Amino acid sequence: MSEHLNPIENDFSGHSGAVVQAGLIHGNVNLRTVTDVPLPSPRQLPAATKGFIDREVHIQQLDSLLDEVELVTDKARLPVVTISTISGSAGVGKTALAVHWAHRVRERFPDGDIYINLRGYDAVPPLTPSEALDGFLRALDVPAEKIPRDLHGRAALYRSLTTGRKMLILLDNAATAEQVRPLLPASPGCMVIITSRSRLSGLAVRDGAIRAVLDVLSDHDATRLLKLTIGTDRVRREPEAVAKLVELCSHLPLALRIVADRACIDQDTPLADLARELTAEESRLDALTVDDDELSAVRTVLSWSYRALNPDTARTFRLIGIHPGADIPLHAAARLTGLTAPSARRHLESLVGLHMLTRTGPHRYRLHDLLKLYAAERANEDETPDAVHRARERLLRWYLQHTYAAYRAILPQGRPLPGVDAPAEEALDDALRWCEQERLNLLDAIQAALKWGHHQLGWQIALAGMAFFERRSYWKAWVDSHLTGLECARHEGNRLAEGWLLLSLGDAWWDRGDLDEARRCYAHSLQAAQDVGDGWTTGFALRGCGLVDEDRGNYSEATRYAQEALRTFQHISEERGTGLALMSLGNAHRGAGRLTDALAAYDEATNVFRHLNNRWSQALVELHRGQTLLRAHDHDQALHALAAATDLFRELGDRRHVALARAHEGDAHLARHQPHAARQALTDALLTLLELDDPLAADVKRRLAELGGDNTRPNQGEPDE
Numbered sequence: 001m002s003e004h005l006n007p008i009e010n011d012f013s014g015h016s017g018a019v020v021q022a023g024l025i026h027g028n029v030n031l032r033t034v035t036d037v038p039l040p041s042p043r044q045l046p047a048a049t050k051g052f053i054d055r056e057v058h059i060q061q062l063d064s065l066l067d068e069v070e071l072v073t074d075k076a077r078l079p080v081v082t083i084s085t086i087s088g089s090a091g092v093g094k095t096a097l098a099v100h101w102a103h104r105v106r107e108r109f110p111d112g113d114i115y116i117n118l119r120g121y122d123a124v125p126p127l128t129p130s131e132a133l134d135g136f137l138r139a140l141d142v143p144a145e146k147i148p149r150d151l152h153g154r155a156a157l158y159r160s161l162t163t164g165r166k167m168l169i170l171l172d173n174a175a176t177a178e179q180v181r182p183l184l185p186a187s188p189g190c191m192v193i194i195t196s197r198s199r200l201s202g203l204a205v206r207d208g209a210i211r212a213v214l215d216v217l218s219d220h221d222a223t224r225l226l227k228l229t230i231g232t233d234r235v236r237r238e239p240e241a242v243a244k245l246v247e248l249c250s251h252l253p254l255a256l257r258i259v260a261d262r263a264c265i266d267q268d269t270p271l272a273d274l275a276r277e278l279t280a281e282e283s284r285l286d287a288l289t290v291d292d293d294e295l296s297a298v299r300t301v302l303s304w305s306y307r308a309l310n311p312d313t314a315r316t317f318r319l320i321g322i323h324p325g326a327d328i329p330l331h332a333a334a335r336l337t338g339l340t341a342p343s344a345r346r347h348l349e350s351l352v353g354l355h356m357l358t359r360t361g362p363h364r365y366r367l368h369d370l371l372k373l374y375a376a377e378r379a380n381e382d383e384t385p386d387a388v389h390r391a392r393e394r395l396l397r398w399y400l401q402h403t404y405a406a407y408r409a410i411l412p413q414g415r416p417l418p419g420v421d422a423p424a425e426e427a428l429d430d431a432l433r434w435c436e437q438e439r440l441n442l443l444d445a446i447q448a449a450l451k452w453g454h455h456q457l458g459w460q461i462a463l464a465g466m467a468f469f470e471r472r473s474y475w476k477a478w479v480d481s482h483l484t485g486l487e488c489a490r491h492e493g494n495r496l497a498e499g500w501l502l503l504s505l506g507d508a509w510w511d512r513g514d515l516d517e518a519r520r521c522y523a524h525s526l527q528a529a530q531d532v533g534d535g536w537t538t539g540f541a542l543r544g545c546g547l548v549d550e551d552r553g554n555y556s557e558a559t560r561y562a563q564e565a566l567r568t569f570q571h572i573s574e575e576r577g578t579g580l581a582l583m584s585l586g587n588a589h590r591g592a593g594r595l596t597d598a599l600a601a602y603d604e605a606t607n608v609f610r611h612l613n614n615r616w617s618q619a620l621v622e623l624h625r626g627q628t629l630l631r632a633h634d635h636d637q638a639l640h641a642l643a644a645a646t647d648l649f650r651e652l653g654d655r656r657h658v659a660l661a662r663a664h665e666g667d668a669h670l671a672r673h674q675p676h677a678a679r680q681a682l683t684d685a686l687l688t689l690l691e692l693d694d695p696l697a698a699d700v701k702r703r704l705a706e707l708g709g710d711n712t713r714p715n716q717g718e719p720d721e
Helices: 058-066 092-109 127-137 151-162 177-182 200-205 219-230 231-237 239-248 253-265 271-285 301-309 311-320 330-337 339-352 369-381 383-412 426-437 439-452 455-471 476-492 495-511 513-532 533-550 557-569 575-591 593-612 615-631 635-651 655-671 675-691 696-707
Strands: 012-015 030-033 070-072 078-079 082-087 113-117 168-174 191-196 210-213 358-361 364-367
Touching: 058 082, 058 092, 058 210, 082 092, 082 200, 092 113, 092 168, 092 191, 092 219, 113 127, 127 177, 127 513, 151 177, 151 593, 168 177, 177 200, 219 231, 219 239, 219 635, 231 239, 239 253, 239 271, 253 271, 253 301, 271 301, 301 311, 301 369, 311 330, 311 339, 311 369, 330 339, 330 364, 330 383, 339 358, 369 383, 383 426, 383 439, 383 455, 426 439, 439 455, 439 476, 455 476, 455 495, 476 495, 495 513, 495 533, 513 533, 533 557, 533 575, 557 575, 575 593, 575 615, 593 615, 615 635, 615 655, 635 655, 655 675, 655 696, 675 696
Parallel strands: 012 030, 082 191, 082 210, 113 168, 168 191
Antiparallel strands: 070 078, 358 364
């Protein structure tokens, strides 16, 4: 600003995600943005256990921690987050205690409660801290495109969002302190409860966690539990039988509840008879017990309960133990068992009533980890190998069917999966919702397919899942699923699948900006595709190599690869590939300064995409055309092309590309000596890119800062032309 200019003050009112002073503006400013209705504060606690027996000492300890929000040192009072760990053996009631207490105090945390099963001791791999934080950030209303890709970025954003809030965080079934530490908020208004079979000593030493070790129930509390569930009078009539039942259940709440439910069903059977049955079962199983057997403490009760089930319910129980994920959707259980959904639900609800299964939501169930181990054990013992093989195949085909339907909804012009029937058409929102619910199960299913030897289904599910993982920016899931799918394809010796998976991996690494890894994957994909004469993958792998060279500024190689890709696509009549190769060729020509050739390539690409009615690709071509016309100093036509791109992207709901097009519109306005319009376009772009946490925001911010000097001063009487 020149010294002789009077300072200008602007008042801002209204609401916006970010506010940028983009130069000198006369008058006050009111901005209004159209935003989605924010999500309510998360309330994610599972239902509390009925008939919970208070662990009075532990409840009092947790209550006392509510007021522990300050750490007193010699020099200062430093606010800290309050952390409590509840450790103990399997089935001892750690989760029941944590959930029971959390429900008692949740109103003292007005900003919400977050619950997650970290799967530390489940049969499936534990959640990584990055995966857990992804779920936390989504629960806190962070759009997928704004979630950082790296663990440190996610943890930092999580701490920022919880600062100043009063929230209760329940981290269930943790494996290690390293798994938990990135999930700790920094706000002293938050409290974290962690359950684990491990003592997590590192959290006590480094993070000040208060430890509670949960033991089995005392004789008194175990008897109280049976009184609550069986009835006081019945328990008092047979004290010796009750004492024997408590002993046979190893004082574990999980086992006691199962026995109590059996007693409630057999109201006329004396408890002494139940105790004798359990004693006989214990003797039968003693010979089968081995050292370090997690089930040894409860196997007697589980076997006794299992033998009392009707045959169809028992079959349902052991077959759902095959499911590789942490929770089981109703329709997956139906597919595993070969039953209709209503029939499967009847058996599942029977198991819920017997405390052998937990309902976690509408049409979703979970087996306690000990019950899951026992169910899988019974499947191996009571089902033939062929029956287990067929159940696994039915389950994997169910996941493939739904994942492929989502793939077709997200990428209607995507390459069909070989050997897979075309799915019924599914609405995009429904497809995305299903994938979101089954996201972790999908990864577990692909891993299970590799383990079970269903290699074809493994790589097919991986490829079908790509569209969802890309759309929702689940980069790690995209890479991990494809690495497992790649193992499946190689076990099967399927070079066509191997080439396609490597191509998709290259796309994932290119999107993440890892050009070296992207180039390696594209090169290996190209080799595999050429080995089997797969023209589709060959063309896209060639184009991928060109994308890497274009980003590196090697325009001669980028041109060569784009031309090779174009010839390949034209030879196999792949129209979408042809259009994309023409667009890549135009970009390479532009980078090399061959602007006329670039515009000609864009014209051809536009004709292809119009024929396909692929409007998003049409918009992308217009964006590139506008940039090229700018370099050719045809500013009017450049602005026309960029405005067309902006309108199309806006109509299609692609906010990021709207911002990119607006930024280039700003360049066009500036070239036309229209500083006001340039500043407005760049400001619009910057607001959106900042909101999306896009790295390109820095470049747009720099360009806005450069809009200084005499020719950009609005008070100099120089109106836009």
